[in-house]
Amino acid sequence: MPELPEVETVRRGLLTLLVGHTVKKVTHDTPKSFPNAMADVEQFLVGATVTDIRRRAKVLMIDLSSQYSLVIHLKMTGQIVYRGELVFGAGHPNDSLIGTLPDRSTRVEFELDRGAKLFFNDQRKFGWVRLIPTIEIPNIDFMKKVGPEPLDVNFTDKEFIQRLQRRKNTTIKAAILDQTVLAGVGNIYADEGLWGAKIHPATRVKDVAENKLKKLFTELRYILELSIEKGGSTDRNYVNAEGKKGSYISFARVFRKEGTPCQRHPDTLIKKIKVAGRGTHICPECQKL
């Protein structure tokens, strides 16, 4: 769920809401969600001020004045939600969007100055928050192997094709979901991009013509940009930093559209199949093996 556009939307929200706040206190209910020693929390988090919010792939980074950062992966059901007296008062309409916090999915609660709070909620406990020195972020395993940012202007379609073709015997869907090939694409945008490029998701990479791969790159970039514009996709759990849902899903052409007509072939219904172990949505007419 939280893929590149969703994490980017959270980043932009936090940039406005969180930068400048000082952390007063931290509590968590699940060691798995926040595995740091409390001694580190006391020394490098409590009393520190938020200086910047960054994103790489689907990973969010909250930089602190202590030269440490909160590194966050939302995985499937993670949420980062800010609640501040300056933005939401009691009875504010946004309260109804996500309910009262903390709730039973709240894993970490950050108390901030000026009465504000930051919540890390995660129903399924796959996500995590880690406090690490800012300078060491590039050395964590994920950062060392993650591929280029799709929206980086220096990432050329030639390189995209080269990186994809390293996985020549796997399916094209598995290849674009592989974070070492390129960063940030998950199940929703994989399906949307493959429909846009008219490629069947189960096609082996080696069997996809280069002009189609080039088209796929263009489509993925277009879709990711459009989704950021729409505030991301809310399928089930995702909300932005203010607890609000995204609207991209209403623009989706195939994702969760099974049984509805294809936009290019009104007589053909979108079908749901399984590729690379994931629910996959296709138009059987424009995406053939």
Place this chain on the structure above:
DNA sequence: CACTTGACCTGTCCGC
């Protein structure tokens, strides 16, 4: 090494 599958979790939905 390349590739696939299962595990991690919990809530929801579907069929009986």
Place this chain on the structure above:
DNA sequence: TGCGGACAGGTCAAGT
């Protein structure tokens, strides 16, 4: 209505 099982999808570990 209750209950079991399938499903949701990001990443890593373990398996082929």
